[in-house]
Amino acid sequence: MSAEIVTVRLSQRRDYQFDVAFEGGVPGFVADEPPPLGQGSGPSPMQLLAAAVGNCLSDSLLFALRKFKQAPEPITTQVEAHIGRNDQGRLRVQRLRATLTLGVPGDTLEHLERVLASFEQYCTVTQSVGQGIPVEVQVFDAHGNQLK
Numbered sequence: 044m045s046a047e048i049v050t051v052r053l054s055q056r057r058d059y060q061f062d063v064a065f066e067g068g069v070p071g072f073v074a075d076e077p078p079p080l081g082q083g084s085g086p087s088p089m090q091l092l093a094a095a096v097g098n099c100l101s102d103s104l105l106f107a108l109r110k111f112k113q114a115p116e117p118i119t120t121q122v123e124a125h126i127g128r129n130d131q132g133r134l135r136v137q138r139l140r141a142t143l144t145l146g147v148p149g150d151t152l153e154h155l156e157r158v159l160a161s162f163e164q165y166c167t168v169t170q171s172v173g174q175g176i177p178v179e180v181q182v183f184d185a186h187g188n189q190l191k
Contacts (some may be wrong), residue, residue, distance in 0.1 A: 059081035061073070072085070100170050101120045111153055113153060114147070122139060125140070141180045146185055148184050148186050169190045
């Protein structure tokens, strides 16, 4: 098993607003808490978590389909982070629901059943987050047919 370290650097601008910087020339952005704590001038930590899960799932599904030389584009993904209070009254992400939609009808893709049965297992972020937060994944085709 190879080890890799991914570094993200956050620098406070003011209050709850932070500049988020990445290595390797990847463009950064501003993160901020929504009002009343922050100004909502950038994504919140909960939005970033949902985005990371959705991005990883989308990439994993695309990669798995492309392995079989299939073209599902454009894939769209929506992730809902369900927020609630724990027993101590503190806000927590209680579960995530990801809905991925293929840009083509499901019956035009070969090996789709095999891909749908395994693509989540290769999603590093979702599998890691899923150890502490339940993650529900649904996949639909371009006609709105639920495939998973």
